[in-house]
Amino acid sequence: RKEVEQDPGPFNVPEGATVAFNCTYSNSASQSFFWYRQDCRKEPKLLMSVYSSGNEDGRFTAQLNRASQYISLLIRDSKLSDSATYLCVVNKSGTYKYIFGTGTRLKVLA
Amino acid sequence: DAGITQSPRHKVTETGTPVTLRCHQTENHRYMYWYRQDPGHGLRLIHYSYGVKDTDKGEVSDGYSVSRSKTEDFLLTLESATSSQTSVYFCAISFGREQFFGPGTRLTVL
16 A cells, blocks of 8 residues: 555546545654645645644645545635646655655646 | 756666766755656655765665765766666755755656
8 A cells, every 4th residue: 555645536627616635644653744736747836734723725725634644635716727736745753754645637627 | 936956957868877967956955855756656755865965765766876065966876877767856855844846857768
C-alpha cells in the first residue's frame, strides 16, 4: 500500500461546480499536510497547508481527519483556471521527509 | 517566488555520460532537496541537504550523488547516466514546514 494515495481522476466538472478530492495516508505519525497544485510541465506550487481545525482560503477549503487518516480539498465555484493536477503531501513527524501522492487531475469545462 | 533556479532546464545526453544539475537559491535557506518525478509516481526524494556539506540519502539515491559546498548551491550528479534516469528533476527548499520548488530540469538519457 502506498503511503499517500489519491484518486488519479480526471475529475471533469463544469464551471461553477463544487468538487472535492480526498487523500489518504498510512502513517499515523504524519504531522504536517499540504495541498499543491501542478500545471502541466511546471513545478508544484503550494496551494495551502492543512491544519487540524481545517482552513479556508477563498474558494478552497482543506480538512484533516486524523482518526480516518485522510485530508480533503474542496473547491467551490470552479474556474477554468483551476484545471491542474492537485498533489497531496504529507510530512513525517520529526523528519525532513515529504511523501507525495501521485496527484488528482481536475479539468474544469466551459 | 522562493528565488530558486535550476540549470540546465533541458538536457539530452547519452547513456554512460556524467551529468550535473544545478540548483541555486538566493534566500539563504538551510534545507534543500532533489526530487525526480515520473508518470505513475509521486515526487520521489533523491537526496537532501540540511546545511553546507551536510547531505543525506532519500528513497531513490542509487546512481546519484550530491554536493553542497555553499549555502546557495546544491548540485546533483549522475555519475554514469542510464535510460532509467530519464525524468523531470525538481529542486526544492523548505521554509518552516512548507516546501517550494524550482522550475525543474527535463533530462533525457538516450
